[in-house]
Each structure stands twice: as structure tokens, then as C-alpha cells.
Amino acid sequence: MGLLDYFRSTQSKGSANVAKERLQILVAHDRAARSRPSYLPQLQREILAVIRKYVDIDMDAVTVNYEQEESHEVLELNIILPDAGHREL
Amino acid sequence: MGLLDYFRSTQSKGSANVAKERLQILVAHDRAARSRPSYLPQLQREILAVIRKYVDIDMDAVTVNYEQEESHEVLELNIILPDAGHREL
Numbered sequence: 105m106g107l108l109d110y111f112r113s114t115q116s117k118g119s120a121n122v123a124k125e126r127l128q129i130l131v132a133h134d135r136a137a138r139s140r141p142s143y144l145p146q147l148q149r150e151i152l153a154v155i156r157k158y159v160d161i162d163m164d165a166v167t168v169n170y171e172q173e174e175s176h177e178v179l180e181l182n183i184i185l186p187d188a189g190h191r192e193l
Numbered sequence: 194m195g196l197l198d199y200f201r202s203t204q205s206k207g208s209a210n211v212a213k214e215r216l217q218i219l220v221a222h223d224r225a226a227r228s229r230p231s232y233l234p235q236l237q238r239e240i241l242a243v244i245r246k247y248v249d250i251d252m253d254a255v256t257v258n259y260e261q262e263e264s265h266e267v268l269e270l271n272i273i274l275p276d277a278g279h280r281e282l
Contacts, residue, residue, distance in 0.1 A: 121203065124223070124225065125222075125223060125224060125225045126203065126220040126221075126222070126223040127220065127221070127222050127223075128219075128220070128222075128223075129218070129219065129220050129221075130216040130217075130218065130219040130220075131216065131217070131218050131219075132215075132216070133214075133215070133216050133217075134213070134214060134215040134216075134217075135214060136213065136214045136276070143247040143248075146247070147243065147244065150246075151240060152241040154239040154243060156238060156279075157239075158232040158235070158236065159232075169242065180206060189224070
């Protein structure tokens, strides 16, 4: 199953219950060299800064999950968007 | 199954075969209002620009998948990283 299929399957369940605007960002990094410092924590801040150009984000509405394993790390950002928080471009 | 579990399960299979550095980024947007224009295509360019601060990306090594459905859109970026392309910060 591809990742898009995964999103599709979770979405069909979720959207029936919740009508909230939601943004979910995942960054998965397969690292060949374990010794190198991770840049995902910095990346996270910069990605959030980019998103704030498009939508008003209440930082309390951002949930961050970060997992680091041997040669794999995953950053997960879940953002509940405000109902009328879009800035039109 | 949570998304982190999903990444974990696909990673354990994939890493046995490939030792390549890989970065995978997913942005899923549950949209309450369908009429609003999507900002994911612009977001994609900005996220890539941010990542290029940390790693040298060959744009030929970036695969982009974008799917838009009724009230849900998913942007998927798959990046094969160069073996020694890291710029240390």
C-alpha cells in the first residue's frame, strides 16, 4: 500500500466525524550515516514559518511528534487550522 | 494504526534493500471549504527551498505526487539525497 492510499483510507473515516480544517505534515528521513546531526528539528521550525505565510496558525494547535531510530527519523506535525484563518493570496 | 507506525513498518522493509539517504515529505490537507484555492503547490516550492538549505538536492531526484479530492489533498515529495551532499550547519 502506498502512502497516498494510506492517507486516502484514513481520510474517508475521519472526514465523516470532523469537519475541521487540518494540516498534517510528515517528514521521514532515511539516514545512511547515523553520526550526522539531524536537521529535522530546525526544518520543523522553518516549515512552520513557511506555512504561516498561507494560514494563521495558533501554535497551541500544533502537535509535534519526533521519533529517531537507528537510521530513520520521522517528524510529524499536526495542525488544526482556524475556521476562518486563511489569508487569501 | 498511526502514521508513525506506518512509517516504521515500511521502513523496516525498505532499509534492508536500500541504503540510500532518502527524504520523504507528506502534506495532507483536510479542507472544510472546497472553493478556496489550494496553496499546496506554492508550499511545495517553499518547502523544497527550505530543505535545500540543509542538503544539496538534485531536482531530478525529486518525485512529486499531488492528489486533490473533494475535501482532501495530499502532496508527496520523495527525494533521493546525494551520498555526501550534506552541508553541515
